[in-house]
Amino acid sequence: xxxxxxxxxxxxxxxxxxxxxxxxxxxxxxxxxxxxxxxxxxxxxxxxxxxxxxxxxxxxxxxxxxxxxxxxxxxxxxxxxxxxxxxxxxxxxxxxxxxxxxxxxxxxxxxxxxxxxxxxxxxxxxxxxxxxxxxxxxxxxxxxxxxxxxxxxxxxxxxxxxxxxxxxxxxxxxxxxxxxxxxxxxxxxxxxxxxxxxxxxxxxxxxxxxxxxxxxxxxxxxxxxxxxxxxxxxxxxxxxxxxxxxxxxxxxxxxxxxxxxxxxxxxxxxxxxxxxxxxxxxxxxxxxxxxxxxxxxxxxxxxxxxx
Amino acid sequence: xxxxxxxxxxxxxxxxxxxxxxxxxxxxxxxxxxxxxxxxxxxxxxxxxxxxxxxxxxxxxxxxxxxxxxxxxxxxxxxxxxxxxxxxxxxxxxxxxxxxxxxxxxxxxxxxxxxxxxxxxxxxxxxxxxxxxxxxxxxxxxxxxxxxxxxxxxxxxxxxxxxxxxxxxxxxxxxxxxxxxxxxxxxxxxxxxxxxxxxxxxxxxxxxxxxxxxxxxxxxxxxxxxxxxxxxxxxxxxxxxxxxxxxxxxxxxxxxxxxxxxxxxxxxxxxxxxxx
Numbered sequence: 001x002x003x004x005x006x007x008x009x010x011x012x013x014x015x016x017x018x019x020x021x022x023x024x025x026x027x028x029x030x031x032x033x034x035x036x037x038x039x040x041x042x043x044x045x046x047x048x049x050x051x052x053x054x055x056x057x058x059x060x061x062x063x064x065x066x067x068x069x070x071x072x073x074x075x076x077x078x079x080x081x082x083x084x085x086x087x088x089x090x091x092x093x094x095x096x097x098x099x100x101x102x103x104x105x106x107x108x109x110x111x112x113x114x115x116x117x118x119x120x121x122x123x124x125x126x127x128x129x130x131x132x133x134x135x136x137x138x139x140x141x142x143x144x145x146x147x148x149x150x151x152x153x154x155x156x157x158x159x160x161x162x163x164x165x166x167x168x169x170x171x172x173x174x175x176x177x178x179x180x181x182x183x184x185x186x187x188x189x190x191x192x193x194x195x196x197x198x199x200x201x202x203x204x205x206x207x208x209x210x211x212x213x214x215x216x217x218x219x220x221x222x223x224x225x226x227x228x229x230x231x232x233x234x235x236x237x238x239x240x241x242x243x244x245x246x247x248x249x250x251x252x253x254x255x256x257x258x259x260x261x262x263x264x265x266x267x268x269x270x271x272x273x274x275x276x277x278x279x280x281x282x283x284x285x286x287x288x289x290x291x292x293x294x295x296x297x298x299x300x301x302x303x304x305x306x307x
Numbered sequence: 308x309x310x311x312x313x314x315x316x317x318x319x320x321x322x323x324x325x326x327x328x329x330x331x332x333x334x335x336x337x338x339x340x341x342x343x344x345x346x347x348x349x350x351x352x353x354x355x356x357x358x359x360x361x362x363x364x365x366x367x368x369x370x371x372x373x374x375x376x377x378x379x380x381x382x383x384x385x386x387x388x389x390x391x392x393x394x395x396x397x398x399x400x401x402x403x404x405x406x407x408x409x410x411x412x413x414x415x416x417x418x419x420x421x422x423x424x425x426x427x428x429x430x431x432x433x434x435x436x437x438x439x440x441x442x443x444x445x446x447x448x449x450x451x452x453x454x455x456x457x458x459x460x461x462x463x464x465x466x467x468x469x470x471x472x473x474x475x476x477x478x479x480x481x482x483x484x485x486x487x488x489x490x491x492x493x494x495x496x497x498x499x500x501x502x503x504x505x506x507x508x509x510x511x512x513x514x515x516x517x518x519x520x521x522x523x524x525x526x527x528x529x530x531x532x533x534x535x536x537x538x539x540x541x542x543x544x545x546x547x548x549x550x551x552x553x554x555x556x557x558x559x560x561x562x563x564x565x566x567x568x569x570x571x572x573x574x575x576x577x578x579x580x581x582x583x
Binding site: 006007008009010011012013014015016017018019020021022024025026028032113178181182184185189192193196197200202203206207208209210211212215235236237238241244245247249 | 317320321324328331337339340341342345348349351352355356359362363366367385388389392393395396397398399400401402403404405407408410411412413420422503520521522523524525
């Protein structure tokens, strides 16, 4: 049992089920909201409410999590539906990346978890970095052709002015609720396929890899930051509670913990699979690598001013 | 025909997921999987999924509702991906981790590594005076904390102080807790594992309790070193009751808890195997 990889089927099953049980309710909540958006949110309303300037739109979208907090599992089906309702992809991606971090629940939990460890600074930096990175990604996406970013079926949905189900414009309340059910269930099944695959990958890492091999990495700032980001991606923690885990990495520098807190809600194994249901695989790969490099470098830069 | 197959497959998948969530919840097994804060969400999700399964069966066909529907074969494959891993995991889980996963994780042996713990904010080597923890990370506090926040640990019938593994981590840092335990006869329960570090004579083991933050996947083993009177003839991860003398030697510049002259007794798992 001293090797780097030790597999146990019963332990894998236990961890796999626990990840599913934790994330599934939030995925279901996201798909329910998705169904209601499809049936009740007038097409193009989001476009009218948000600033017309795409960069200003990204700046505002990055703050929507303060009003509509959503965790990373639930936000993916929502942005897919919002894009079908006319929300620009750049704004949708900004909201997708920022909402799991820039929201009041995460702010409170981060502050509570880091009591005695500069809680205000960590909380403000987490929300600030999360917001800044999300907005920057949104602005970058604005300059990309849609067919580079979104899967073909999602682009086809956007081309339908009424959204995916194509019947949201008319009908009574009963018909709309039935329609919302169909959309919710359809989205739930689509997303859950990816969620199951991601949870399997996370459970495999979680139970089989010997974490003692990660600890020596804490001795080097660069390795510490990179390894905690990789750990965040593999643990698949919920952003509302991940700060309680991060705060315990006492041997790691604070900037590495910050990288863990910013990168984890944006990228983890299950999210990579969930993103693949909406975005092109090449875009997802670029997003993951880009976020890893940018967040890592920003946090290492902070190390200079905040040892 | 395709529509009918799709409808029944969808309802079937939702029923399986909902039933497993509700089964785990109502059999009480949920305590091993999720932190209490997350458990109600699993119940609500299970109920909703079963309701949705019923509604899918009775729903009127809606124009465009199945616009994205693929072939029957594809529906069957998707349903298998959704259901087969879930059922396999459900059939193979033991609702607890075995020795290999616990050995794969870093033991928490210091208060600073304990999720949700309030850390001492000034001074060093356990001489600080800080408010005692007011969170779920200390399982003893609910029954032992008096109105003036005095930290009182109960005793068993033999007069030994009954403490949790976590209490010893606090005791290493907080003098008022340590005063109650140091050089006293104590009783603690947990699971037996070999000591991975700080075991120069090779006579130390650890008694561990898994501490959960969100779900079992993130649980960390909180470990208390013990020196048994004789080498235990018990398998790794066996549930044990340990009695012995609590000491807090300074090792490697840090004050650490240790149970000396420990007597180990095999016990049944407790109702709540995890700490929260």
